[in-house]
Amino acid sequence: MDNRALSQVLGEIADLLEIRGDNAFKIRAYRTAAETLATWPQAVAQLNEPQLRSIPGIGKDLAARVRELAETGTCAYHKELLEQFPPTILDLLRLQGVGPKTVAMLHATLNVKSIDDLAAAAKAGKLKGLKGMGAKKEAQILASIEERAKDSGRHLLSDTAATAASLVDFLHVHDRDVELIPVGSLRRGRDTCGDIDILAVGGQPGLMDALISHPHVERVLGQGDTKSSVLLRGGYQADLRLVPPESRGAAMQYFTGSKAHNINVRDRAVQLGFKLNEYGLFRVDDDSRVAGETEEGIYRALGMDWIEPELRENRGEVEAARAGTLPKVITLADLRGDLHMHTTETDGKDDLEAMAQAAQRLGREYIAITDHSQALAMANGLDEKRAVAHAARVRALNGRFANLTLLAGIECDILSDGRLDLSDDCLAQLDIVVASIHSNFSQESPQMTDRILRAIENPWVDVLGHPTGRRLLQRDPLKFDMSAVMDSVSRHGVTLEINCQVERLDLNDSHARAARERGIPLVISTDAHSVNALSRLQWGVQVARRAWVQAGDVINTRPIDEMRARLRRNRRA
DNA sequence: GCCGTTTTCGGCCCGACTGTTTTCAGTCG
Numbered sequence: 001m002d003n004r005a006l007s008q009v010l011g012e013i014a015d016l017l018e019i020r021g022d023n024a025f026k027i028r029a030y031r032t033a034a035e036t037l038a039t040w041p042q043a044v045a046q047l048n049e050p051q052l053r054s055i056p057g058i059g060k061d062l063a064a065r066v067r068e069l070a071e072t073g074t075c076a077y078h079k080e081l082l083e084q085f086p087p088t089i090l091d092l093l094r095l096q097g098v099g100p101k102t103v104a105m106l107h108a109t110l111n112v113k114s115i116d117d118l119a120a121a122a123k124a125g126k127l128k129g130l131k132g133m134g135a136k137k138e139a140q141i142l143a144s145i146e147e148r149a150k151d152s153g154r155h156l157l158s159d160t161a162a163t164a165a166s167l168v169d170f171l172h173v174h175d176r177d178v179e180l181i182p183v184g185s186l187r188r189g190r191d192t193c194g195d196i197d198i199l200a201v202g203g204q205p206g207l208m209d210a211l212i213s214h215p216h217v218e219r220v221l222g223q224g225d226t227k228s229s230v231l232l233r234g235g236y237q238a239d240l241r242l243v244p245p246e247s248r249g250a251a252m253q254y255f256t257g258s259k260a261h262n263i264n265v266r267d268r269a270v271q272l273g274f275k276l277n278e279y280g281l282f283r284v285d286d287d288s289r290v291a292g293e294t295e296e297g298i299y300r301a302l303g304m305d306w307i308e309p310e311l312r313e314n315r316g317e318v319e320a321a322r323a324g325t326l327p328k329v330i331t332l333a334d335l336r337g338d339l340h341m342h343t344t345e346t347d348g349k350d351d352l353e354a355m356a357q358a359a360q361r362l363g364r365e366y367i368a369i370t371d372h373s374q375a376l377a378m379a380n381g382l383d384e385k386r387a388v389a390h391a392a393r394v395r396a397l398n399g400r401f402a403n404l405t406l407l408a409g410i411e412c413d414i415l416s417d418g419r420l421d422l423s424d425d426c427l428a429q430l431d432i433v434v435a436s437i438h439s440n441f442s443q444e445s446p447q448m449t450d451r452i453l454r455a456i457e458n459p460w461v462d463v464l465g466h467p468t469g470r471r472l473l474q475r476d477p478l479k480f481d482m483s484a485v486m487d488s489v490s491r492h493g494v495t496l497e498i499n500c501q502v503e504r505l506d507l508n509d510s511h512a513r514a515a516r517e518r519g520i521p522l523v524i525s526t527d528a529h530s531v532n533a534l535s536r537l538q539w540g541v542q543v544a545r546r547a548w549v550q551a552g553d554v555i556n557t558r559p560i561d562e563m564r565a566r567l568r569r570n571r572r573a
Numbered sequence: 574g575c576c577g578t579t580t581t582c583g584g585c586c587c588g589a590c591t592g593t594t595t596t597c598a599g600t601c602g
Contacts, residue, residue, distance in 0.1 A: 029574035377588040
């Protein structure tokens with residue numbers, strides 16, 4: 001069992017305990033353990049009991065549950081809870097505005113067991129009239145069910161990548177020599193992925209049996225000599241295709257997509273008297289093979305430069321590839337610093353020194369410590385006095401970590417009316433201010449637009465953090481006029497963030513591209529709340545690459561002095 | 574269920590907002 005699978009079971013136990021109305025601190029213990037294990041750097045299933053107990057938040061009981069899961073693949077306690085509530089009831093908790101109490105009440109009174117049950121009850125008007133429910137609540141529930149339906153069957157990019165990687169590892173045990181290449185939306189780096197497509201170059205048909213024997217396979221959707229599909233635990237569909245070496249490039253090109261990109265490329269092939277399919281590029285008149293072993297060969301034969309997978313969305317890349325004007329997109333190695341992270345001073349899991357040490361180990365040249373401001377009371381946000389004192393502690397660490405500079409910043413809340421949560425006087429004393437929205441998400445567009453514009457006008461705002469507030473597969477972006485906001489940040493020299501939290505990836509690719517085209521500076525930051533999360537920069541880079549972003553567009557690719565000179569507070573004439 | 578130079582019990586970040594109420598329960602982060 002990998003760490004994510006273990007973490008998922010513990011998380012489900014927490015959810016079920018919550019629905020059952022169990023002890024809140026016990027629930028929290030399971031929840032924090034789930035979070036810790038999900039990103040733990042070692043394979044947790046390989047650890048023995050004392051090693052497990054040395055992990056913070058894992059005690060006697062949780063260590064035993066983890067050992068049980070590692071050894072048997074299941075856990076009696078989890079099963080016992082699932083006998084009280086069907087597993088589909090957990091989906092209800094993911095609905096915006098529906099929590100454990102509501103789920104328990106709906107289950108007890110209307111025998112609601114799934115999202116479908118709830119939708120039917122809401123449509124029949126059975127919710128209003130129940131304790132604590134009115135017409136508004138019923139409408140809100142229906143709306144969030146609709147929001148969810150849009151995303152059904154999709155998964156976060158990072159989860160998909162991890163699942164694909166574990167599948168590849170598993171298949172390699174059965175055939176060490178086969179080359180396994182994940183393609184599809186995963187290779188294109190989309191923020192969410194529908195299914196997992198893996199090419200097996202030069203593999204033997206026995207590989208199909210191996211796939212089907214994977215312990216996470218719930219159902220075999222189809223099995224043939226060259227293609228098999230399975231449904232994995234967690235709702236992933238995975239397709240494995242055997243490809244002969246001479247078709248390697250053609251298959252990669254074909255199965256990486258996107259569909260729209262491929263249509264455009266095939267159209268180009270037809271114009272030139274070729275036929276392009278997953279086996280190769282062929283001349284129409286005599287069916288002779290022109291290319292197919294490599295993607296480069298195919299694109300070259302079509303008079304194009306090779307196109308980075310992230311760009312293959314038919315957003316002008318085919319034309320640019322023909323003209324030789326494709327961008328040299330940013331890579332992870334281009335980034336020198338990280339300008340958004342939290343510590344135990346507010347809601348981070350690791351303290352200032354630990355974060356600095358980890359950043360140094362990762363080779364960052366500079367980091368900004370940006371803990372929360374006072375409006376986020378539940379995160380123990382900083383008031384002005386604490387903000388200034390915390391900044392002093394951050395600056396005092398400079399010199400302690402070779403080749404790492406620490407900047408004292410804050411992630412300051414944008415209040416409902418657009419004022420900032422701390423005074424200008426306080427913000428002026430810091431090195432960087434990231435301004436973000438964490439409350440009142442449901443304002444209508446005019447009000448929300450005014451709110452953000454007002455915040456941007458504050459002279460001490462350097463960066464707009466996770467600008468659209470979306471949470472992938474959970475919450476739609478805030479409603480506001482993005483174009484007006486981009487005009488304003490452009491005028492005021494404010495930087496827009498690409499936030500690397502895997503469920504945010506905010507800005508998204510198309511907004512980031514629009515920003516880049518307007519010359520708006522970007523920053524790619526982790527928003528890490530723990531040491532482990534500091535390595536998350538790759539996901540933001542993925543978004544940036546899809547947005548045609550080049551190293552020069554991103555301020556944290558610069559050496560520290562140049563980066564600081566680009567911050568709004570240091571740009572005043 | 575975890576944790577502990579206040580350690581084997583008794584703590585465990587908690588305020589804002591919404592929709593339902595007539596003083597509050599539930600959700601969010």
